[in-house]
Amino acid sequence: MSEGSSGDEYAVSVPEGRGRDRDADGEASTIIESRDLSVWYNDEQALQSVSMEIPEKRVTAMVGPSGCGKSTYLRSINRMNDLIDAARVEGEMLFNGKNVYDDDVDPVALRRRIGMVFQQPNPFPKSIYDNVAYGLRLQDRTENLDEKVEEALRKAALWDEVKDQLDQSGLDLSGGQQQRLCIARAIAVDPEVVLMDEPASALDPVATSKIEDLIDEMAEEFTVIIVTHNMQQAARISDKTAVFLTGGELVEFDDTDKVFENPENDRVEDYITGKFG
Numbered sequence: 001m002s003e004g005s006s007g008d009e010y011a012v013s014v015p016e017g018r019g020r021d022r023d024a025d026g027e028a029s030t031i032i033e034s035r036d037l038s039v040w041y042n043d044e045q046a047l048q049s050v051s052m053e054i055p056e057k058r059v060t061a062m063v064g065p066s067g068c069g070k071s072t073y074l075r076s077i078n079r080m081n082d083l084i085d086a087a088r089v090e091g092e093m094l095f096n097g098k099n100v101y102d103d104d105v106d107p108v109a110l111r112r113r114i115g116m117v118f119q120q121p122n123p124f125p126k127s128i129y130d131n132v133a134y135g136l137r138l139q140d141r142t143e144n145l146d147e148k149v150e151e152a153l154r155k156a157a158l159w160d161e162v163k164d165q166l167d168q169s170g171l172d173l174s175g176g177q178q179q180r181l182c183i184a185r186a187i188a189v190d191p192e193v194v195l196m197d198e199p200a201s202a203l204d205p206v207a208t209s210k211i212e213d214l215i216d217e218m219a220e221e222f223t224v225i226i227v228t229h230n231m232q233q234a235a236r237i238s239d240k241t242a243v244f245l246t247g248g249e250l251v252e253f254d255d256t257d258k259v260f261e262n263p264e265n266d267r268v269e270d271y272i273t274g275k276f277g
């Protein structure tokens with residue numbers, strides 16, 4: 001790994017002003033907590049008894065080598081794994097103290113409160129306006145729709161670029177703009193949590209940087225949980241970092257600066273210094 005080659009012992013540096021500085025405003029309360037969460041796909045175990053408390057209105061990053069279960073964990077939070085026939089979940093995933101796997105939880109309603117942004121920007125083949133208005137219309141929340149669409153586009157840092165072309169197809173935007181449109185679509189319905197699965201991995205560095213700035217701002221209002229392959233990115237944007245290693249084991253979860261600068265676990269140290277993974 002070539003990043004952060006300032007002579008530091010560790011390859012990934014945590015910028016000043018991240019991580020604990022936000023915590024200094026006061027301890028955040030827990031919004032999501034998994035307790036002994038295990039997931040299988042048929043006979044293959046993808047997550048092993050993962051227990052973790054995710055703080056509200058913070059950015060939590062999930063890192064680790066390919067296939068270690070990061071996306072599986074993310075999808076367990078809003079029950080997207082329900083859509084995979086082979087997937088089976090044991091343990092608990094609490095959202096505001098309530099197990100999302102309880103029989104009386106409606107997964108569609110849950111996903112309104114816990115939105116998701118995917119790796120590949122996936123706007124609907126509709127106008128920019130209709131993309132953002134989509135979820136609000138589904139929920140019959142059409143009062144002051146223009147204002148709500150504008151607000152979501154502003155929060156997604158896209159308004160100035162698209163305000164004169166709201167009738168154009170979302171598919172005609174650049175990749176980075178499309179991803180910000182997807183973020184606007186996700187936040188338009190006022191979720192509490194936004195899950196992001198490698199949201200910048202398909203984007204160029206300039207578009208990536210815009211998404212990273214946006215994630216930082218989003219944490220003022222939302223809880224953001226992001227899967228990323230890019231440890232430098234995790235160090236730049238997150239307050240907390242969870243490190244998963246092969247076999248679906250959560251081996252370290254702590255403040256981001258602690259994880260990258262002084263990890264407890266030798267395997268995490270090896271991983272972040274690039275000795276494997």
Ligand SMILES: Nc1ncnc2c1ncn2[C@@H]1O[C@H](COP(=O)(O)OP(=O)(O)OP(=O)(O)O)[C@@H](O)[C@H]1O
Nearest residue numbers: 041046064065066067068069070071072073084086
């Ligand atoms: N739909 C599925 N059906 C069967 N097995 C799956 C499915 N999705 C994931 N798996 C398996 O579960 C394990 C964890 O996968 P997951 O995608 O959660 O890991 P990841 O850490 O997000 O990987 P990557 O960084 O490559 O996206 C892997 O062994 C993977 O092959």
